[in-house]
Amino acid sequence: MVHIRFEGRSVDVAKTQLGIVGGMNDVAVKERVARHLDVNSDRLCTYIVDRRPSGDLIIRPEAVYG
Template identity: 65%
Template sequence: MIQEVKMVHIRFEGRSYDIAEQHLGIQGGMGDRIIKAHVARHLEVPVNRLDTYVVDHRPNGDVIVRPEAVYG
């Protein structure tokens, strides 16, 4: 079952954004590359700036776009 996205949480360059899915044009079931493209357009940056970012799909339908965590 595909859950619908409710809120998109973005962590980009030290800032956090919470944006409703409708504002970004994101729908449940969209792939990570498409989600990153919508987020990049909203942030007014080239999509390749999000190449190393992770798209985390939460059980409640929210999506988190964040930098990849590096440990060690």
Template identity: 55%
Template sequence: MIHIRFEGRSYDLEETDLGISDRTDNHEIFDRLARHFEVKRDRFDRYVIDRRPSGDYIVRPEAVYG
């Protein structure tokens, strides 16, 4: 499962929706997300991917503190 927080909304996708596996690197995941949402790749420049022990992914804007 890929949980995505994008532009104030939450989305849940299956890995097969994006054609990724546990070997897919973050750069490629962001490329595929940009295609999925039909936006330019740079919209994900300030996002991070948390890979959970369960195998799930959380894609979210990076946290800025202070």
């Protein structure tokens, strides 16, 4: 499962629906997510790909504290 947080929206999408397979790097994952969201991949350049121990992914904006 891929949980995407983008511009105030949250959506869960199956990895297979996005075409994400094991071993893909962050850039490739962001490109697949950008295609799904129908936006340019540069809109996700500052986003984090958080890889959970379960194998799920969370695509989210970078957290800024302070």
